[in-house]
Amino acid sequence: MNYLLNLPFVAKMAPDDYVGFTFFVGCMAMMAASAFFFLSMNSFDKKWRTSILVSGLITFIAAVHYWYMRDYWAANMESPTFFRYVDWVLTVPLMCVEFYLILKVAGAKKSLMWKLIFLSVVMLVTGYLGEAVYRDQAQIWGLISGIAYFVIVYEIWLGSAKKLAVEAGGYILKAHKTLCWFVLVGWAIYPIGYMAGTPGWYDGIFGGFSLDVVYNIGDAINKIGFGLVIYSLAVSMSAKKEA
Ligand SMILES: *C/C=C(C)/C=C/C=C(C)/C=C/C1=C(C)CCCC1(C)C
Numbered sequence: 590m591n592y593l594l595n596l597p598f599v600a601k602m603a604p605d606d607y608v609g610f611t612f613f614v615g616c617m618a619m620m621a622a623s624a625f626f627f628l629s630m631n632s633f634d635k636k637w638r639t640s641i642l643v644s645g646l647i648t649f650i651a652a653v654h655y656w657y658m659r660d661y662w663a664a665n666m667e668s669p670t671f672f673r674y675v676d677w678v679l680t681v682p683l684m685c686v687e688f689y690l691i692l693k694v695a696g697a698k699k700s701l702m703w704k705l706i707f708l709s710v711v712m713l714v715t716g717y718l719g720e721a722v723y724r725d726q727a728q729i730w731g732l733i734s735g736i737a738y739f740v741i742v743y744e745i746w747l748g749s750a751k752k753l754a755v756e757a758g759g760y761i762l763k764a765h766k767t768l769c770w771f772v773l774v775g776w777a778i779y780p781i782g783y784m785a786g787t788p789g790w791y792d793g794i795f796g797g798f799s800l801d802v803v804y805n806i807g808d809a810i811n812k813i814g815f816g817l818v819i820y821s822l823a824v825s826m827s828a829k830k831e832a
Contacts, residue, residue: 600663611805612659619652622813626820634830637823640690644816647680651812668801674717681713682706684815685741688750691764691822695757701749705741712737720783727787735780745769760829764822771815778807 602609626645630638654676661669682705689702712734719730744750746769754765786800 600660602663608799608801608805609659609662611802612655612662615805615809616652616655616659618809618813619648619655622816623649623652626816629820633823634827636694637826640687640819641816641823643683643687643690644819647683647812648816650679650683651676651808662801670717670721673804674713674721678710678713680812681709684811685709687815687819688745688765688768691761691768691819692750692753692757694761695753697750697753701753705744705750708737708741708744712741716779716783720786727783731780731783731787738776738780742773745772760822760825764818767818768815771811771818775807775811775814778803778810782807 602613623645626641626648630641630645633641654672658669658672658676661672685705686702688705689697689699692701715730715737716734719727719734723730745765750765751769754762757765782800782803785803
């Protein structure tokens with residue numbers, strides 16, 4: 590029993606542990622963003638509260654996972670792949686819900702939401718199989734995942750979601766466009782990280798920069814950025830209504 594008391598309660602962090610640092614800061618940023626979204630929620634028109642609530646849920650779920658991932662990294666010094674993908678499989682479908690919520694005013698149907706959710710789950714499950722289960726087949730699973738990603742990009746940039754956004758016009762079209770850029774550019778960070786982290790593929794393009802650092806930066810940009818786009822849309826729409 591005595592040896593337990595001698596264990597440190599907080600793991601040490603080396604000053605050059607960039608992965609540990611980005612897990613730590615990422616965790617804090619997600620917590621702060623969640624507080625911001627939750628606390629600002631009720632200052633908006635009822636119609637926008639659900640969207641802001643979902644923004645907060647996305648960063649909150651991430652904050653909890655980052656808490657675990659930070660710990661896991663500190664204890665094992667290896668990628669917390671399992672927690673990473675559980676986080677994604679919960680938060681990315683919620684990002685799909687955000688597209689549906691803002692396009693609802695233009696008559697978006699639930700089928701659009703389920704289609705995007707389905708594609709995102711295919712993208713993530715196949716990605717997990719390639720990254721954690723069938724490591725020697727990472728290329729083929731990455732390819733299937735990439736196809737699902739491509740279909741999501743097509744759907745929002747050129748497909749039915751785009752049509753609805755054009756119908757809605759104004760601030761909604763503008764916000765939709767910004768979210769589309771997040772998906773095209775911000776989300777592309779992940780497959781790049783995946784390729785860079787797969788042995789025999791493009792490993793080494795970041796000069797040994799860790800896969801986790803790439804994913805952590807991607808998460809902060811995408812989850813908090815996405816939420817802020819929705820937030821500023823709600824601000825604009827509420828201001829318009831008052832005027
Ligand atoms: C908050 C988390 C987000 C927005 C995560 C997004 C993740 C992706 C877009 C992952 C995509 C992948 C591919 C397109 C191919 C390789 C495997 C993945 C899962 C890394």
